[in-house]
Amino acid sequence: MSSTGIRAEFPREGGTPPAPKTSRWHGLAIPFAFLAPALLFLSVWVIYPMLATMWRSLFSDRGDRFVGLDNYERLFTDDRLLTALKNNALWVLIIPAAVTAVGLVFAVLVERVRWSVAFKIAVFMPLAVSLFAVGVIWRIMYQQDPERGVINAGIAAVKGKFTDEGVLSSAAPSTDDLEGTPKSGFVLKQTVGPGDTALLGLTAVRVPEIPEAAEDAAQPEAVSDGIAGVVWRDFSPGGDSRPGRVDTGEVGLPGVKIELRDADGKRIDSTTAANDGTFAFEGVEAGDYRLAIANTTFVRPFGGVNWLGSSLITPSIMFSYIWVTAGFAMVIIGAGLASIPRDTLEAARTDGATEWQVFRRITVPLLAPVLTVVFVTQIIGVLKIFDLVLAVAPGSSQDDAATLAFVMWQRSFSGQNLFGLGSAISTFLLLLFIPFLIINIRRFRREAS
Amino acid sequence: MEAATAETRTAGQPVVIEEGIAPKLVRALGKAPVHLVLVLLGIFWLIPTTGLFITSILQASDQAKGGWWNFFAKPSAWTLENYRNMFDNEGITHALWVTTQVTIGATILPIMVAALAAYALAWIEFPGRDWVFLLVVGLLLVPVQMALIPIFRLYNTFSLYDTVPGLILFHTAFALPFAIFLLRNFFSGIPRDLMEAARIDGASEIRLFFKVILPLGLPAIASLAIFQVLFVWNDLLIGLVLAQANQPIAPAIASQLRQFGSNLDVLAPASFFSAVIPLLVFAMFQRYFVQGLLAGSVK
Numbered sequence: 001m002s003s004t005g006i007r008a009e010f011p012r013e014g015g016t017p018p019a020p021k022t023s024r025w026h027g028l029a030i031p032f033a034f035l036a037p038a039l040l041f042l043s044v045w046v047i048y049p050m051l052a053t054m055w056r057s058l059f060s061d062r063g064d065r066f067v068g069l070d071n072y073e074r075l076f077t078d079d080r081l082l083t084a085l086k087n088n089a090l091w092v093l094i095i096p097a098a099v100t101a102v103g104l105v106f107a108v109l110v111e112r113v114r115w116s117v118a119f120k121i122a123v124f125m126p127l128a129v130s131l132f133a134v135g136v137i138w139r140i141m142y143q144q145d146p147e148r149g150v151i152n153a154g155i156a157a158v159k160g161k162f163t164d165e166g167v168l169s170s171a172a173p174s175t176d177d178l179e180g181t182p183k184s185g186f187v188l189k190q191t192v193g194p195g196d197t198a199l200l201g202l203t204a205v206r207v208p209e210i211p212e213a214a215e216d217a218a219q220p221e222a223v224s225d226g227i228a229g230v231v232w233r234d235f236s237p238g239g240d241s242r243p244g245r246v247d248t249g250e251v252g253l254p255g256v257k258i259e260l261r262d263a264d265g266k267r268i269d270s271t272t273a274a275n276d277g278t279f280a281f282e283g284v285e286a287g288d289y290r291l292a293i294a295n296t297t298f299v300r301p302f303g304g305v306n307w308l309g310s311s312l313i314t315p316s317i318m319f320s321y322i323w324v325t326a327g328f329a330m331v332i333i334g335a336g337l338a339s340i341p342r343d344t345l346e347a348a349r350t351d352g353a354t355e356w357q358v359f360r361r362i363t364v365p366l367l368a369p370v371l372t373v374v375f376v377t378q379i380i381g382v383l384k385i386f387d388l389v390l391a392v393a394p395g396s397s398q399d400d401a402a403t404l405a406f407v408m409w410q411r412s413f414s415g416q417n418l419f420g421l422g423s424a425i426s427t428f429l430l431l432l433f434i435p436f437l438i439i440n441i442r443r444f445r446r447e448a449s
Numbered sequence: 450m451e452a453a454t455a456e457t458r459t460a461g462q463p464v465v466i467e468e469g470i471a472p473k474l475v476r477a478l479g480k481a482p483v484h485l486v487l488v489l490l491g492i493f494w495l496i497p498t499t500g501l502f503i504t505s506i507l508q509a510s511d512q513a514k515g516g517w518w519n520f521f522a523k524p525s526a527w528t529l530e531n532y533r534n535m536f537d538n539e540g541i542t543h544a545l546w547v548t549t550q551v552t553i554g555a556t557i558l559p560i561m562v563a564a565l566a567a568y569a570l571a572w573i574e575f576p577g578r579d580w581v582f583l584l585v586v587g588l589l590l591v592p593v594q595m596a597l598i599p600i601f602r603l604y605n606t607f608s609l610y611d612t613v614p615g616l617i618l619f620h621t622a623f624a625l626p627f628a629i630f631l632l633r634n635f636f637s638g639i640p641r642d643l644m645e646a647a648r649i650d651g652a653s654e655i656r657l658f659f660k661v662i663l664p665l666g667l668p669a670i671a672s673l674a675i676f677q678v679l680f681v682w683n684d685l686l687i688g689l690v691l692a693q694a695n696q697p698i699a700p701a702i703a704s705q706l707r708q709f710g711s712n713l714d715v716l717a718p719a720s721f722f723s724a725v726i727p728l729l730v731f732a733m734f735q736r737y738f739v740q741g742l743l744a745g746s747v748k
Contacts, residue, residue: 028576030654034569035581037562038625045622046588049596049603056598106490112483122491125498128731128738129724130683132699136720137497139709140504140517147515150500323497331739384592387685390703405686408594413690419598426594433590444586 050430057423071424081425084402087314091385091403096378098322100371103329107337108359110330120334124327131324135391138320142307142392152304159302166299167255168209174201174234175244178293185295191263191288197222198291201234201244202253210251217252218276226282229291231256231273252277257294260284270294308393310400317392317401321385329374336370337363376436383432404429498724505531505717512713531718541719544701548682548723550613551697555620556677560670562621563628568658570629571636572644582633588626596623597690604691611692619691620681628673635669636662672740679727679738698723 060067075081106123110116126134143149146156170182178200180186192198197220210233217232235241236249253273260269260281268289273279307316340363348358364371386405393401402410404425412422503517506527511520520526535541569575570582600619601610609615639662647657663670688700702719705712731738 031569031573031575031578034565034573034654034658038566038629039581041562041618041622041625042585042588045596045600045619046591046626049599050591052599053595109483109487112480113487119487119491122494124739125728125731126494128679128727129498130685130699130727132683132685132703133501133720133724134497136702136706136716137501139706140500140713140717141497150496150516150518153516153518323494326494380590384594387699390685391706394709395707405592405594408597409686409690412598413601422598426592426598429592430595433592437587437590440586440589441583444583 053423054427056419057427059420061418061420063419067420071420072428074421075424075428080399080402081407083399084404084407087402088383088404090314091318091382092379095318095321095382096375098318099325099329099378100333100374102322102326103333103374104364104367104371106326106330107334108363110334111337120327120330123330126324127327129324131387132391134320134324135388138316138323138388138392139308139394141320142316144304144306144308146302146304149304149307151307152302155305156302166257166297167211167253168205168298169300170204170206170298171202172204174203177201177244180292182298183295185259185297186293187261187265188291192227192291193288194225194227194284194286195222196227198227198229199244199246200229200231200258200291200293202231202256202293203233203235203243205233205253211254213254213275214251215276216248217246217250218278219246220278220280223280223282226280226284227260227289227291228278228280229258230277231258231279231293232277256297259292259294261290261292263288263290265290308397310397313393313397313401317388320392321382321388325378325381329378332374333367333370336367340366376439380433380436383429501717501721501724503527504713505721507531507714509714512717531714532722535715535718535722538715540701541698544696544698545722547613547616547692547695548697548699551616551620551688552678552681554613554617555624555681556674558617559621559624559628559677560673563625563632563673564663564666564670565658566625566629567632567636568654568662570633571639572657572662573654585626585629585633589630591626593623593687597686601690611695613695615691616688616697619687620684624677624680628677631673632666632669635666639665668737668740671734672737675730675734675737678730682723682727 056063057071058066058068060070075085106119110119113119129137140148141150144152146152168182173179173186177189178186179189186200186202188198188200190198199220217230220228220230222228230246230252232246232250232252234243234245234250236247236251241247241250252275254275254277256273256277258271258273258279259267260271261267269281271279271281306312344362344366345358348362353361384405385403386409389398389401389403389406390409398406398410408422408425408429410416411418411425499521500517503521504512506529507517507520508526508528508530511526566585570578570585596619604610604615609618643661643665644657647661652660682697683699684697685699685703688697689703692700698719702716702723705716705719709716
């Protein structure tokens with residue numbers, strides 16, 4: 001894999017750069033005239049500022065005091081800057097590998113279908129959009145409320161298939177007769193048998209959660225061959241209410257799930273309270289039983305994963321980055337894949353190799369140079385990541401999402417004017433690029449010789 | 450008798466087809482999971498952008514009601530009002546105008562400057578040529594962060610801060626290493642005979658550059674131009690640091706992020722519209738785009 005995708009399609013003689021054989025001595029005037037504009041731009045806008053930034057990084061933020069390496073020390077001691085360093089490390093450790101892997105899988109899969117162009121366009125498209133717009137796109141995707149954020153809506157839909165929402169989020173027993181917590185459910189201490197009635201009083205119920213259908217609680221009527229009871233809000237605001245007694249003005253709690261358990265606590269049957277709070281288990285054989293308010297009553301509705309909160313913000317931004325760059329990796333790896341001789345693969349298949357063996361033993365090794373290019377490109381891109389952090393992370397979790405490029409901007413330009421620190425961060429960033437600089441120069445040298 | 454018919458039938462049947470259909474079916478079935486996986490992935494990849502688009506064509510009141518997917522199949526709720534408001538919003542139209550100017554300037558200028566330099570590095574023999582090219586390759590990876598603080602101060606001194614030329618010049622300088630690198634590699638692939646013939650005919654270097662190099666270098670220049678248009682149009686950091694009242698579109702809408710949620714009717718259409726131009730460029734010049742991208746993988 002050559003370093004560039006664009007090459008003149010002329011027959012080439014010898015290596016690069018082809019020095020004219022009958023080289024005339026042009027003097028320095030002509031080449032200088034051609035090079036002058038470029039050298040001017042590079043000197044004023046790149047080389048001078050680069051040196052100035054390095055120099056500036058040794059001075060205080062206001063630039064009036066020489067501080068040596070103090071700014072670099074801040075970089076490794078300030079908590080927020082350490083977070084940025086840690087995040088950058090995470091980005092470098094995770095993203096290049098992830099993007100290369102995703103790109104490889106996509107490239108291999110898409111090669112097998114006829115409509116590969118449509119798929120490639122869909123995956124490639126985000127690359128044309130600015131990372132900032134991508135950030136806005138994902139900010140919408142990641143919204144916490146399942147009514148607004150698609151991702152949480154998807155999770156809620158899947159969850160809803162398996163779990164029923166409870167009617168209440170929390171409550172407490174009104175008397176000592178019941179024990180337990182909303183998480184475990186409440187169990188009536190007293191055992192019950194056919195013909196008994198039970199009073200399951202609850203307090204600390206949130207008023208908005210009381211179902212609209214709720215009616216005044218009714219005294220349960222005993223059933224001869226069954227167990228009856230009432231579950232109600234054992235409290236009425238301003239009314240005359242005593243714990244453990246169904247008083248006027250107190251309402252039943254419809255929808256609360258009641259379980260009938262045997263003496264060992266094993267569930268035998270379950271039912272749901274009616275609008276006046278009453279319930280009954282009929283046809284119960286003689287014996288001792290226990291009644292319980294099932295903990296499923298208190299299953300909270302799915303409130304959405306807080307993707308943009310401080311703990312998940314970095315993985316969330318990373319995911320949106322993979323969404324953008326997968327197309328890049330897919331196309332480059334796809335180009336490499338197309339250049340693998342079919343014969344080699346066919347020969348292996350004829351010899352009885354499975355698809356996995358062909359992939360593992362032939363495709364991947366042959367693709368190694370292309371995979372390296374993608375991997376290295378991603379490291380370089382990831383070290384500079386800025387736009388997505390600014391666009392996806394809300395103010396409250398910005399510090400948790402920060403990267404070096406982001407803190408450099410934040411400390412120097414978002415009103416803080418910490419130019420000494422900003423210069424040190426930039427210089428540190430440049431240092432991180434030096435290995436790749438050396439690789440580039442070596443490659444050029446190799447091509448030149 | 451019956452057995453005989455059956456036998457003849459079997460014998461008469463084109464066995465080849467029977468054997469052909471079965472493996473085909475097996476292969477198609479074997480591929481079904483691949484198709485399914487790719488369809489699902491393709492849809493997943495389209496959802497986010499679709500979400501932004503649908504959000505952008507909903508009234509603020511509808512946006513507040515719930516997720517955009519509720520309106521996906523409800524064209525009656527769609528409206529271009531947000532876009533109309535956006536074009537009435539002077540801040541945004543001004544930002545779009547600035548972006549256009551900066552993009553055009555910062556695409557043409559670096560290509561011209563780089564083409565001149567690349568020609569000299571590829572075809573004019575002079576002492577220290579390799580060192581100059583080495584310098585260019587070395588500067589390829591210098592992050593823009595290295596220049597922001599000194600240039601910010603320099604621009605304030607020379608009144609280039611918050612101006613379109615200021616942004617163009619900065620973009621130009623940082624586009625040069627890559628542009629020179631790319632064009633020089635391309636130019637040096639031009640056949641030597643062609644160049645020698647022109648030189649023997651007495652063509653000057655300038656003439657050679659305009660009559661031979663530029664026309665032959667057009668494919669590389671096109672890829673570079675596409676790459677640069679997208680890079681400049683989509684830039685956030687440089688516009689954010691070096692401009693304030695004359696910010697390009699991305700930095701201009703970045704300030705809207707603070708009230709994210711309450712101003713989706715402004716943020717969504719502006720973001721989507723800012724993405725439309727690059728998407729059009731992508732759609733029209735897909736081939737060059739991919740080439741430019743492949744080439745840009747060294748940047």
